[in-house]
Amino acid sequence: MSFKIVVLAKQVPDTRNVGKDAMKADGTVNRGALPAIFNPEDLQALEQALMVKDQVEDAEIIILTMGPPRAVEIIREALYRGATSGYLITDRKFAGSDTLATSYTLALAVKKIQPHLVIAGRQAIDGDTAQVGPQIAQKLGIPQVTYTEQILDVNLDELKIRRRLERGVEVVKCKTPLLITVHSSAAECRPRNAKLLMKYKHARSVSELQEESKDYTEMMTNKPYLRLEEWSVADLGADEEALGLSGSPTKVKKIENVVLAKKESVNLTTEDKDIDYLMKELIDSHVIG
């Protein structure tokens, strides 16, 4: 029996490099100006999975990602680095899902695969909530180990894991099935593998195949691993009430653009007289000294 690992990955806007054009004139976020990337900690989650695959005979890594059709890019990226297969969970009915509705959906998808181990990044950089991992574990009724820095030991039945906490470390062991979330202090993901890049560069999701002008029929028949399946609400057998906006207990009441309250500030240069003036001010007002 193969050791099945599900890696949960999310395509996110790169909020770490918000440039000047990331906000529109009306103060709303210009999503187009932010590149879509593989969520950094999810990439580190993939590396933990790849390290397990290096150690355990006959392990397979299945990527699950939920998002719009273009999120299939995440699956291809994971295949280039050594994942075995992937599914794109996509349906307009998922739109507006908060973390609870998202965890409901992902838990249904994980159940279809019945893995020994589920690995996810601790949090996604567009929300920073760190909630979806534990919420899925609860829905699956399995234990969780959050803040994983390294999987120290693994076999079919049990894992030994080092956790990175705010003020220290903890080493724990737990039987499978298990969900772990990976902390940013874990190893970075290995780069793309040239052979795998050649092998999977024509991998296409079902929606992409419908839009391609080129005829992929023959290629997909000969190389079925290039067809990336999509799962909809119907495929997951999901309860529509538990999805999207209706399945989300949290509602956004208000969004405000960030406008810093402007202070009357004194502008200075690097000239000695300016710096001396400032320091004298601080000393005279007993802020320092």
Next chain:
Amino acid sequence: MNNIVVYCEIEDGQVAEVSLELLTKGRKLANEIDRKLEAVVIGHNLNGIEEQVFPYGVDVLHVADNSRLYPFLTLPHTEILVNLFQKEKPDVALFGATSVGRDLAPRIASSLKCGLTADCTSLIFGDHTENKTKKEYKNLLYQIRPAFGGNIIATIINPETRPQMATVREGVMKKEVFNTSHKGEIKHIKVDTILRDEHMAVEILERHIEKQKVNIKNSQIIISGGYGVGSKENFDLLFELAELLGGEVGASRAAVDAGFVDHARQVGQTGVTVRPKLYIACGISGAVQHTAGMNESSKIISINNDPKAPINQIADFNITGNVEDIIPKMIKFYKKNIK
């Protein structure tokens, strides 16, 4: 019951700072809507623990005391809280946004199918009318947090589900004793009827928890560096100035991510919130996640190459120039004029 409940974290028999800060906030919220403040403490050897929490205005303290409950493990703590919340039906439940709270709260929310908002920077009560149904809600908890990389501030509400759950980072709320002679009621949770062997699935083999070494939160002077400082070597200048002025060095998330300094020094939404009398921001552009953690500083100085850096808007003094030119001049003046 519909009270306000705070989960109190325990480390070495001490209630965590963040929990005391949340009790302070919880007391104020409870007063506003005329409810009780409840606290939950889960651990082992908890005799006398009430003395640490009652002064913060706790009316009811739930204690779960059992050798299997310390150190913290996700499943047993989840099980006890889910049971308690089902019975007591609190209106609001608050957790520290720590590696414990962020591990535990989502599991409870998932089990109870209720809403949870992470890393709130402000919690207030307010009313709400649902657009479609025109249904009116009184005294909903507005859970306010920066979102989308800090470019927006979102107000989140949970109209229909209870408890309204939120996590808050250490230092965001102010800790204040309510009344040193305040006394509440203690209720013991029957742990044995709740815990089963399957809840002990995770076993802790080793544990090394250090007392927090760097504590920039209590420093009155903070010299903080961002990605713009450029290197670890340039950060040494910040350390030199901080030592001279009797302050500490802080950092933005970008500087921590770049490996210039340790995460314990990170100021902002995903770091520490500080209110020093002097905050010198060096090479920090001023994303709202950062400013959320320092904008209550009494005096702010921004040193930045970019005269249009957003942080300059909240600064009292802006110096346009390079950190490595300016800091040595400040050090020189101080050494010359203060003996």
